[in-house]
Amino acid sequence: MRDRILAVDTVFRRELATVLRTPGYGVLAVGLLALLGGVVAVGGGAATGFVPAVVDLLPVTEVVVPLVAFVVGYRALLVDADSGELAVIRTYPVGVVGYVAGVMLARSLAFLAVVVVPYAMVGGFVWATAAPDTGIFATHSGVDSPLLYLRFLGLLVPFGAAYLSLATVVSAVASSRRGAVALAVLALVGGVLGGDLAVLRSLATGTSPSAIPGLLALTPNGAFRGLVFEEVVGVAFAPQGGFVDVGRAIGSLLGWTVVGIAVSTVTLAYGDRLEVLLEGVRARLAE
Amino acid sequence: MAILDPYGDRFGRLLVAVAVLAVLAGVATAGAYAADPSTATPAPVAYDDAVELGLSSETDELMAGSARIPRAQVFYSQLQYVVGYNGVESFAASLDDGRTERQFGYPLVVYVETFDGGNPGVTDDGLFEAERSTDWVPADEATYVAESAAHSPAGETVVPFAERTNAELFAAEHGGRLLDWEAVRDRSFDVDSAATARSMAPARWAAADRRIADAEASAGDRHRGNRSTSAGGDALIVVGEDAPTIDAAAAAAPPNATVVVPAGTYEETVDVNESVVIAGDGARIRGDGNGSVITVRAPNVTLSGLSIDGVGNRTRDPEAAEEDGTWDTNIQLGYGHGDAGIRAIDAPGLLVDDVAIETNASGVLLREGSDAVLRDLRVDGSDDWRDGFMGVTGMESRVTVVDSRFEGGRDGVYLHRADGSVIRNSTFVGNRYGTHLMYTGDALIADNAFRNAEFGGITVMTRPSGNAIVGNDVRGSGAGIQASGTRSYVGYNTLADNGLGFSTSARGSLYERNVAVDNEVGAHATTVVPSSRVVANDFVGNEVHAEAGPGALRVWAVGDRGNHWEGASVGLHEPGERAYRPTSPVDAALHREIAAAALRESPAVVLLDRLRGTVPGARSGSVVDPSPAPKPHAPERIAAATDPDSEPVHPDWRRELDHTMNAHDRNATDGTRSRLSNVRTRGLVDVGGRR
Numbered sequence: 022m023r024d025r026i027l028a029v030d031t032v033f034r035r036e037l038a039t040v041l042r043t044p045g046y047g048v049l050a051v052g053l054l055a056l057l058g059g060v061v062a063v064g065g066g067a068a069t070g071f072v073p074a075v076v077d078l079l080p081v082t083e084v085v086v087p088l089v090a091f092v093v094g095y096r097a098l099l100v101d102a103d104s105g106e107l108a109v110i111r112t113y114p115v116g117v118v119g120y121v122a123g124v125m126l127a128r129s130l131a132f133l134a135v136v137v138v139p140y141a142m143v144g145g146f147v148w149a150t151a152a153p154d155t156g157i158f159a160t161h162s163g164v165d166s167p168l169l170y171l172r173f174l175g176l177l178v179p180f181g182a183a184y185l186s187l188a189t190v191v192s193a194v195a196s197s198r199r200g201a202v203a204l205a206v207l208a209l210v211g212g213v214l215g216g217d218l219a220v221l222r223s224l225a226t227g228t229s230p231s232a233i234p235g236l237l238a239l240t241p242n243g244a245f246r247g248l249v250f251e252e253v254v255g256v257a258f259a260p261q262g263g264f265v266d267v268g269r270a271i272g273s274l275l276g277w278t279v280v281g282i283a284v285s286t287v288t289l290a291y292g293d294r295l296e297v298l299l300e301g302v303r304a305r306l307a308e
Numbered sequence: 309m310a311i312l313d314p315y316g317d318r319f320g321r322l323l324v325a326v327a328v329l330a331v332l333a334g335v336a337t338a339g340a341y342a343a344d345p346s347t348a349t350p351a352p353v354a355y356d357d358a359v360e361l362g363l364s365s366e367t368d369e370l371m372a373g374s375a376r377i378p379r380a381q382v383f384y385s386q387l388q389y390v391v392g393y394n395g396v397e398s399f400a401a402s403l404d405d406g407r408t409e410r411q412f413g414y415p416l417v418v419y420v421e422t423f424d425g426g427n428p429g430v431t432d433d434g435l436f437e438a439e440r441s442t443d444w445v446p447a448d449e450a451t452y453v454a455e456s457a458a459h460s461p462a463g464e465t466v467v468p469f470a471e472r473t474n475a476e477l478f479a480a481e482h483g484g485r486l487l488d489w490e491a492v493r494d495r496s497f498d499v500d501s502a503a504t505a506r507s508m509a510p511a512r513w514a515a516a517d518r519r520i521a522d523a524e525a526s527a528g529d530r531h532r533g534n535r536s537t538s539a540g541g542d543a544l545i546v547v548g549e550d551a552p553t554i555d556a557a558a559a560a561a562p563p564n565a566t567v568v569v570p571a572g573t574y575e576e577t578v579d580v581n582e583s584v585v586i587a588g589d590g591a592r593i594r595g596d597g598n599g600s601v602i603t604v605r606a607p608n609v610t611l612s613g614l615s616i617d618g619v620g621n622r623t624r625d626p627e628a629a630e631e632d633g634t635w636d637t638n639i640q641l642g643y644g645h646g647d648a649g650i651r652a653i654d655a656p657g658l659l660v661d662d663v664a665i666e667t668n669a670s671g672v673l674l675r676e677g678s679d680a681v682l683r684d685l686r687v688d689g690s691d692d693w694r695d696g697f698m699g700v701t702g703m704e705s706r707v708t709v710v711d712s713r714f715e716g717g718r719d720g721v722y723l724h725r726a727d728g729s730v731i732r733n734s735t736f737v738g739n740r741y742g743t744h745l746m747y748t749g750d751a752l753i754a755d756n757a758f759r760n761a762e763f764g765g766i767t768v769m770t771r772p773s774g775n776a777i778v779g780n781d782v783r784g785s786g787a788g789i790q791a792s793g794t795r796s797y798v799g800y801n802t803l804a805d806n807g808l809g810f811s812t813s814a815r816g817s818l819y820e821r822n823v824a825v826d827n828e829v830g831a832h833a834t835t836v837v838p839s840s841r842v843v844a845n846d847f848v849g850n851e852v853h854a855e856a857g858p859g860a861l862r863v864w865a866v867g868d869r870g871n872h873w874e875g876a877s878v879g880l881h882e883p884g885e886r887a888y889r890p891t892s893p894v895d896a897a898l899h900r901e902i903a904a905a906a907l908r909e910s911p912a913v914v915l916l917d918r919l920r921g922t923v924p925g926a927r928s929g930s931v932v933d934p935s936p937a938p939k940p941h942a943p944e945r946i947a948a949a950t951d952p953d954s955e956p957v958h959p960d961w962r963r964e965l966d967h968t969m970n971a972h973d974r975n976a977t978d979g980t981r982s983r984l985s986n987v988r989t990r991g992l993v994d995v996g997g998r999r
Binding site for chain 1: 313314315319326336337339340341343345346348350353354357358359383384385386387388389390413414416836857858859912915916922923925926927928929930
């Protein structure tokens with residue numbers, strides 16, 4: 022057991038070293054901060070409080086967080102496999118599960134630093150500057166509170182984790198860097214737009230509207246959006262809720278994460294055999 | 309960098325620190341979910357610091373004595389400002405009207421002022437009175453007395469008490485029954501709907517017609533009566549024949565006599581102390597440049613067919629101001645005691661008909677209940693408003709001005725505590741303010757034309773209640789209409805080429821069917837907490853269609869009916885399909901630069917726009933029209949307003965309002981009909997419980 026943990030630790034340190042030596046991630050974090058700052062400044066919601074700030078950030082977040090997750094994760098497992106280093110690593114007592122866990126841990130940490138830190142800084146900015154337009158009258162904060170922003174930050178983590186996990190699947194499946202980029206873009210577009218389009222489609226074909234809370238919860242974006250409405254923005258309205266099936270939404274975000282890691286691990290473990298299989302299919306099609 | 313070296317010695321410690329941080333963040337986040345922000349209970353604030361809605365607290369009845377309106381203060385979930393309601397029932401009524409909740413969120417906590425130790429009672433006029441209020445108490449802990457003898461100026465009022473026994477005492481003395489907060493909330497109160505706001509104007513127009521007819525009849529009767537009895541010779545006095553001067557004739561005239569003034573110039577000042585008719589025919593009365601020319605101190609006097617000049621230059625009494633007097637008292641003492649062409653003191657029933665006055669002070673000065681009809685009056689004031697004074701100064705007098713013209717001077721018509729006054733079909737040119745109301749409610753300003761008023765065409769200051777400003781045409785002025793107060797109706801006005809078209813300063817009011825064309829700013833949203841309806845107005849060619857001062861997002865539409873904004877339909881989408889935000893830089897440019905339509909479709913703008921209407925109470929300083937009207941509501945008035953040579957336009961609003969109020973289709977300006985029918989059927993619904 023101790024050996025396994027040591028192995029994960031070693032892989033984790035090695036991966037973290039890789040991340041730290043990639044200056045691009047720092048640039049990414051700064052860029053994200055600038056983008057979020059711009060949204061908040063143009064949107065104007067941050068001038069008055071956390072809830073309107075979240076309202077302004079929500080649509081942008083739905084695109085930006087998956088994007089960053091893919092940028093951080095789309096080559097995580099590919100590089101070592103491609104360069105043959107994975108084969109070398111495997112000659113040490115490091116299992117595939119331990120390897121994937123180590124890489125994922127390091128990448129998750131990187132993702133948190135790149136995404137959550139800028140969002141937290143925007144929250145701090147709102148906290149420091151949001152004030153009513155005029156001080157002539159007595160004011161109060163209503164339901165608006167830093168706690169609601171903290172809830173929002175908390176929701177970013179499982180949302181991002183789901184996409185990061187999907188990104189590692191891409192990195193495990195892809196056989197080249199170019200292929201990984203193509204797959205990542207496909208998965209990104211599919212995730213951000215595809216899920217909701219599928220829900221729309223199913224509604225158009227006669228699915229009962231009462232199924233929406235459940236269907237919405239199935240895709241990472243739908244689940245995230247529903248949870249933000251339910252737990253953050255909706256608090257400002259008469260307490261009623263019902264924007265999404267909360268249990269299913271949380272389960273769905275965790276599920277996507279777990280499934281992603283599992284698929285990555287399996288692909289890495291049995292990928293060679295799969296490749297042979299695929300090669301056979303390709304050869305037959307090429308004839 | 310060493311600390312970040314994954315292979316370094318201290319990395320383990322860093323990892324532990326990160327892990328601890330992560331756990332802390334996790335606990336904090338879990339805490340954020342465990343805490344319920346909707347149970348926040350802020351403490352009550354000083355009422356003066358709240359943003360006031362509901363009834364006006366500045367009606368004469370309230371300002372005069374010890375009468376009070378029980379007040380409430382409400383903390384809404386989305387709104388940063390504490391909202392004060394004059395009248396607990398005003399707040400209860402607002403709960404029925406879904407608009408408040410849509411705009412401000414739900415009430416987190418409500419406090420009402422209670423009167424347990426305030427010696428509560430009822431005035432002789434049936435108004436609620438108390439020496440003071442004792443305490444602010446959460447609304448659901450108070451006991452309320454409803455249906456008692458105590459009323460507010462607007463009707464029924466409920467009186468809150470902290471202790472049930474005190475409520476019982478009050479009810480035993482003044483009648484009524486005890487209710488708890490739930491019952492008060494569920495009660496329906498007769499609140500002002502759009503329909504009541506609309507009905508004010510036609511009713512007052514008719515009232516003014518009656519006043520004019522009465523004044524004419526009274527003058528005519530005397531005139532005819534005098535002719536028929538002129539054999540007696542005492543009732544018809546001809547100046548130059550029966551008396552040397554007009555003043556002598558007026559002094560000699562018995563009650564109801566007629567003083568006939570033949571054409572010519574009379575250099576004198578006249579005192580009228582009897583109910584007489586002074587009828588000129590091309591006669592000019594020239595004062596000595598000191599004091600007023602004609603002074604009336606008797607009821608039912610008629611002055612007609614006169615020209616007046618030689619008025620003194622004293623615009624007000626500089627010594628009048630009392631050191632300890634309020635501003636209001638000082639204004640009355642000062643403004644009410646200047647020189648004027650015609651000065652009336654305690655002279656009800658005055659009719660001034662076909663009179664022209666040249667003056668550098670006031671034209672007509674009315675005070676102390678000089679309810680007057682001024683018809684076909686022409687006042688020529690100073691070229692620079694700083695040198696002159698008001699065309700008409702009315703204080704504590706109900707004034708009816710029709711078919712008159714006011715040129716130059718300070719204000720065309722200045723009214724101070726002149727409730728129920730009517731100013732219509734008149735022309736104002738080159739004043740400071742055309743019509744200026746202070747502490748004056750229930751007035752009608754209709755079908756007037758204002759040109760080149762330096763500060764503004766129509767201005768209503770202080771916080772009066774129930775004014776109607778309808779069918780006026782204001783151009784080339786500092787501002788078109790700036791009316792503060794509550795429960796006002798501002799409709800069918802045409803405002804062109806002004807600095808500002810109109811402001812929405814009046815609370816709980818209805819602004820509809822106004823046309824703002826080619827102004828620097830079409831409309832300005834002023835009140836911090838929006839409470840008015842702004843619907844079916846047309847905004848065309850303004851540099852800025854609308855701007856907003858501090859406060860929550862203003863939603864300018866009623867149901868699915870909005871305003872027409874030139875430029876809102878520019879672009880490829882279906883006209884009226886997209887919300888229009890006159891205060892957003894992109895939308896504001898749409899009517900001047902077509903490329904703004906392309907910018908508007910950028911994903912960045914779309915992303916930001918999409919959800920912006922949510923939590924309107926927590927937004928600041930902007931205006932949104934969720935359903936802009938694709939076509940103008942009054943194209944013919946817009947065309948007339950864009951033509952600099954056009955005559956003043958006055959739409960037939962009396963017919964249209966009549967039609968709207970009787971209409972049974974829901975397209976008639978808004979969902980008022982359904983609201984009205986709600987009120988009617990609510991009694992039935994209540995029997996079967998709340999819907």
